[in-house]
Amino acid sequence: MDYILQGxxxxxxxxxxxxxxxxxxxxxxxxxxxxxxxxxxxVSIPLGIFTGLNNFRGKKLFTxxxxxxxxxxxxxxxxxxxxxxxxxxxxxxxxxxxxVAAMIVAQxxxxxxxxxxxxxxxVNAHGKVIMLxxxxxxxxxxxxxxxxxxxxxxxxxxxxxxxxxxxxxxxxAVMIVGGNIKDKTRTMTTYIVMQNSMGKYEVSIAxxxxxxxxxxVINGLLHKFVGAHDD
Amino acid sequence: xxxxxxxxxxEYKGKRVVDIQALDIPEGMVFGIVGGxxxxxxxxxxxxxxxxxxxxxxxxxxxxxxxxxxxxxxxxLFNTSVRKNIAYPLEFRKWDKxxxxxRVDEMxxxxxxxxxSHQNAMKLSGGEAxxxxxxxxxxxxxxxxxxxxxxxxxxxxxxxxIESILKSLDINMILVTHNLNQASRLCDHVILMSEGKIIDAxxxxxxxxxxxxxYV
Numbered sequence: 441m442d443y444i445l446q447g448x449x450x451x452x453x454x455x456x457x458x459x460x461x462x463x464x465x466x467x468x469x470x471x472x473x474x475x476x477x478x479x480x481x482x483v484s485i486p487l488g489i490f491t492g493l494n495n496f497r498g499k500k501l502f503t504x505x506x507x508x509x510x511x512x513x514x515x516x517x518x519x520x521x522x523x524x525x526x527x528x529x530x531x532x533x534x535x536x537x538x539x540v541a542a543m544i545v546a547q548x549x550x551x552x553x554x555x556x557x558x559x560x561x562x563v564n565a566h567g568k569v570i571m572l573x574x575x576x577x578x579x580x581x582x583x584x585x586x587x588x589x590x591x592x593x594x595x596x597x598x599x600x601x602x603x604x605x606x607x608x609x610x611x612x613a614v615m616i617v618g619g620n621i622k623d624k625t626r627t628m629t630t631y632i633v634m635q636n637s638m639g640k641y642e643v644s645i646a647x648x649x650x651x652x653x654x655x656x657v658i659n660g661l662l663h664k665f666v667g668a669h670d671d
Numbered sequence: 672x673x674x675x676x677x678x679x680x681x682e683y684k685g686k687r688v689v690d691i692q693a694l695d696i697p698e699g700m701v702f703g704i705v706g707g708x709x710x711x712x713x714x715x716x717x718x719x720x721x722x723x724x725x726x727x728x729x730x731x732x733x734x735x736x737x738x739x740x741x742x743x744x745x746x747x748l749f750n751t752s753v754r755k756n757i758a759y760p761l762e763f764r765k766w767d768k769x770x771x772x773x774r775v776d777e778m779x780x781x782x783x784x785x786x787x788s789h790q791n792a793m794k795l796s797g798g799e800a801x802x803x804x805x806x807x808x809x810x811x812x813x814x815x816x817x818x819x820x821x822x823x824x825x826x827x828x829x830x831x832x833i834e835s836i837l838k839s840l841d842i843n844m845i846l847v848t849h850n851l852n853q854a855s856r857l858c859d860h861v862i863l864m865s866e867g868k869i870i871d872a873x874x875x876x877x878x879x880x881x882x883x884x885x886y887v
Contacts (some may be wrong), residue, residue: 448826506747506860531876533808538872569743569747572722572743573743573749574763575721575736575777576720576722576739576740576741576808577760577763577807577808578736578760578763578764578811579735579759579763580763583763587749587759590749590750591749591750
């Protein structure tokens with residue numbers, strides 16, 4: 441029990457000690473996850489709205505594939521990306537192996553179906569009635585789209601935050617494609633795994649606390665934002 | 672000005688849900704479409720309002736989409752204040768702010784919604800929501816209003832209020848209902864539908880006493 445308490449004590453000291461290595465790991469983790477979520481959202485939000493609103497051939501297949509990909513194990517995805525970017529892989533010439541760019545690619549692919557699936561499912565369920573209401577009230581197509589996004593903002597935000605949560609807490613994919621290289625591709629999760637295997641629990645606990653705090657702050661912001669529109 | 676329907680057919684997955692040879696809906700009256708569940712009355716109304724594609728046939732009406740409005744059975748109000756909800760159709764039509772404010776004030780007073788004006792529309796009761804829905808539908812002075820079971824999900828008191836508002840309106844109206852008493856209270860002319868077809872038409876008191884109703 442003592443070593444856990446000692447771990448927490450040292451963890452708090454580490455967080456507030458100005459340890460540059462820890463800070464750079466936190467910044468890199470945030471950078472990779474936020475960039476991935478922004479790229480994935482930019483494509484999956486419009487795609488989710490379009491596919492949710494319209495009927496097209498193969499919609500059932502599209503739904504099944506998207507929902508399946510939402511649950512893809514990060515290690516499997518990491519492995520696939522690694523095979524593509526490895527020196528002998530089809531994208532080997534890009535020299536992406538063990539780079540931040542490779543980590544962003546892997547995480548983007550990981551969160552893309554999560555955001556897409558969530559948006560698709562809410563637009564599919566509520567989009568039509570919103571569209572018809574707008575149409576009968578005289579809205580143009582652009583106005584209808586704007587109302588649709590406003591009405592589903594809560595669902596869109598939840599989809600994006602779920603994607604971010606998945607990205608920031610993910611370890612398998614970034615470990616495989618990033619390699620956990622010191623001062624280069626080391627993130628909070630890969631560092632926690634490494635320190636834990638070396639028995640240095642205080643660093644693992646410190647970064648665990650930071651991870652939890654980040655998720656807590658993001659959730660708090662979401663509630664504040666959504667709540668502000670509920671009044 | 673009237674709505675003229677010829678050889679109108681709607682099919683869902685091979686099943687014919689609306690099949691109307693000819694129907695004229697004149698202006699200046701409350702026109703009722705009465706029938707049981709699955710009789711095709713709502714589908715017919717949605718096709719007239721251009722919210723549903725027809726499979727075949729002609730619906731002639733010399734009114735544009737922007738001059739008519741459809742009131743859904745279950746009101747879909749937007750997740751914002753009652754006031755903003757009522758203002759939306761005017762914003763869509765790019766009215767200037769001052770005129771929007773004046774017109775919304777007028778509607779809020781007419782529908783006695785002052786106490787709810789700044790409340791979020793998602794938090795209203797069924798009756799209140801339908802009143803806001805009606806105020807929002809009428810705010811831009813449409814020439815026709817299409818009502819799909821407007822009091823189906825609300826309590827008797829709110830039903831009376833909604834009906835009294837509807838009676839006071841000077842507007843062309845098509846009302847879909849399965850409530851025969853409501854049809855006789857509100858409509859000037861009704862058609863009776865069963866399995867997608869019109870099986871009777873005329874004055875409410877004649878049609879609603881028809882023996883055919885027993886089989887609908």
